[in-house]
Amino acid sequence: MDLLERVQRRAMKMIRGxxxxxxxxxxxxLGLFSLENRRLQGDLIAAFQYLKDAYKKAGEGLFTRASSDRMRGNGFKLEEGRFRLDIRKKFFTVRVVRxxxxxxxxxxxAPSLEMYKARLDGDLSNLI
Incomplete structure (x- = not known):
């Protein structure tokens, strides 16, 4: 647990009751996510922007789309890379894909970023 998470825990203990x-x-x-989950939420929003929206040009080579005809769930799956070094597991593209x-x-x-954010909140509360 990092320092910010400890500060948030302590601050929330000060709430009466x-x-x-x-x-x-x-x-x-309180309807909040932990800091780790908020970080993941920010990463997924950035991935959406790279894949669909604002940064599409810059994100063309960033992610590799999985090629399979038997996909359940969302139809826009990304390919997970395999690395021997643990440090690579921390890269943005590797962190987000799963x-x-x-x-x-x-x-x-989602057709827009605002709709994606609303749907993402629902998905994250179910996934995590």
Whole structure:
């Protein structure tokens, strides 16, 4: 757990009536995600922008689309790379692919960024 997460935990304990509630329950009651999940949410939003929207030109070689005719879930699956070095697992493209492939078809096929964000919130609350 990083420093920011500890600060958020401590700050949430100061909320009256939530002193003895677990961190996860406090997040759920307040309708918030943990910082790690918010980081993932930001990464998935950036991936959507690279793949569909604002940065399409720059993102053309960033991700590789999976080629398979037997796909369930969303029809826009990305290919996962395999690396021997652990440091590569932290790269943006590697971090995002597994979670992107688990998103619903409705989220991935969203016509706008605002609709994607709304659908992503629902998917993340179900996935995580």
């Amino acid at each position: 939530m002193e003895h509630v677990s961190y996860e329950d406090r997040l759920r009651q 979670h992107w492939n688990r998103l619903s078809r409705e989220a991935v096929d």
